[in-house]
Amino acid sequence: MILPLVRRFGVLVASVVASSLVVFAFMQVLPGNPARVALGLNASEGAVERMTTQFGLDRPLPVQYWEWASGMLTLDPGIEYISKAAIGPQIADRLLITLWLVGLAMALAVAIAIPLGVWMAVRHRHADGVVLTAASQIGVAIPAFLAGIVLISIFAVRLRWVPSDGWVAPAEDPVLFAKSVVLPTISLALVQGSVLARYVRSAVLDVLREDYLRTARAKGLTPMQALWRHGSRNAAIPVVTVMGLQLATLLVGAVVIERVFVIPGLGSLLLDSVSDRELLTVQSIVMVLVVAVLVINFIVDALYLMIDPRLKTGAR
């Protein structure tokens, strides 16, 4: 079990290094200069050049890259050009908010999708199964931001049950936290839950058609018992893969939902930093997202090994 994991960890590290180079290179070709943003439209070329030097943006690229990359390793990517604020703590603050959002949305999506998907599979020849399957198709088709706007206009503006925007930390006031987080969570979970439910359904359907399940039924188990004892591990592998992908999608997709609900998460910081050309902040956030996605994939790989003992030898 250890060797394949070590190999996959090696791939993870190599991917992080490669993507840091790509991200850094991409920032260099982005038009615009934080010095001009800071000095104003009418700043002379000379003043812009002086400020660029002061920001250290005229140094050789390898030097800039090394300073940033080594800073990232110690979780201290430096200070912002314009605001002079430390980047590390800012990202940490905002990431925490986004993680709450993503974590809750993923939990809700899974809580809806697994029972629903199993139900749709087991009842796929019955009217209720068909109707639910069609309904989940609609869920897949609605973009999260649209769901958010509709939910706000119903539950915040019209019914006034919850606020339309804002964020309260759970430690500060758990009740207000719950109220401010419920709509964004539902908006994100609706789409992901529908997608996941459809994967669960098809994974369960595949398993239901297997010979070993028919054998299990033949020895007297109910369909649900047979599925739980003999089919769940096999059905779990594609579902876990999709969940990993969805977690990554949520992390990045939360940007839009944060905008709609005015939540000061990582996505809001990313967009503001792009428009101010705070390149260090932008590339640091992008790297955090890249590493998060790679780590999620690594964990998914590790989960395969645990779910499917056949993979443990490393030979498929």
Add this chain to the structure above:
Amino acid sequence: MGMKRIKTTMGLALTGAFFLTACNAGASTDGDSATGGSGSDALTVGLFAEPASLDFTTVDGAAIPQALLDNVYETLVTLDQEGNIVPALAKSYKVSDDGLTYTFQLQQDVVFSNGEDFTAADAVFSINQVKSDDWTISLKSQMDVVESAEATGDHELTVTLSEPSNAWLYSMTTRIGAMFDENGTENLAEEAIGTGPFVFDSWDRGNEIVLNRNDDYWGEEPYFNEVTLRYFNDGNAVNNAMLTGSIDLIGTVQAPESLAEFEGDDFQIIEGTTNGEIVLSFNNGRAPFDDLRVRQAARYAIDNQALMDTCWAGRGELIGSMVPPTDPWYEDRTGDYEFDTERAAALLEDADATGVDVALRLPSLPYAVACGTVVESMLEDAGFNVTVDELEFPAAWVETVFTAQDYDMSIVSHVEPRDLGNVFGNPDYYTAYGTPELQEILERADRGTVEEQTAAMQEAALMVSEDAAAEFLFLLPNLMVAEPGITGIPTNLIGESLELSNLARSE
């Protein structure tokens, strides 16, 4: 600290949610009178585009002075709602006959929020700071004309200019003239120490800035003891926040068509003027717009009223030149080029430019994008062949249009006050105009008496209009939405600040 404020705000929002009608009454328990200075009522204002820093000495952008000027930092002289220069930290001022020496008598008993007294020495310090390398924003050049600033008494400041300049006194009403304490500038990026009616309390990045009433204020204390400036990035979100009662005032409405949601008795809609002339700028430095006939054709081609109705819900004001109605030298110039497509087509043909290709490079801003398509179709009707590009603002637009001047036309709201000279007086500016004739007039305006200045500026406005240096689409309105009980709203946005001190809540 920041989170605590959100809690208060959200608390209000929820109170509003469940007891909508009781919201105003409940929130203003201690402050019944609109003039009071001891009540404990709080106000939340929704604004757009959070500042990147609190330090306007090194970071440009409208958001910082909008929040801090006149509220936390004060100036010697300031602007009233009609655009007149009136005393503030200076009780009075005298100008010598040659226009070179300004003597300011300063208010006494003024204290900075760090406890230090405000004296003439602080004023000298503040002026010299702008001239030093500590200030870096390009606007600092407005202080170049100052030869010396001296404390000629504890509360008397004498400023000597190297040449007479009307523009200098005006610039002293902006952030350039903000008064700092000598010992209060260590951490300008995160802390603001001034003499104003409000004291900076906290800044929760990505969310809000909180100001508290200055209980030691030298002038009339504000009604609200706490004002929260909440920053939004999305027009829908700020409207929802207003509809659900989590904010009391929208500082600037971004999409005028959304005002329909607020019509009726539940909200007040405020429409005032700004300094933002929305200009269809021409690149005067290259073909085809180096030809007067082509520029005139483009001016005749635009039906300003129809344009404003289509892209800005009919809100705004037609101006015809580069002067807003709040400037003393305003004249209605809308008749100079009345809409006439045939005449435009004839002028184009005369210039041998029918079907000429022009690149309309727009910044990615609401007004520019909305009006861009209308401008495109009006110009096409007159025989231009228009290609529209939308460039991300500020970075991409600044690089292509502003710095490289690689464009034929653009649409920009020039929001700086009294900016005719900035925009058209300099041949190196992106409009590439700045003819010697105009420069001579502008110089005369800056040196002359008030009457001479007014006459010369009218001449300048006439010249940029007749010479078709640009097409002046319309003046951006200042649109705000407020709870019905809010009074003292600064209707016109003509300075750099959003003045909060007169705001109050009545029943």
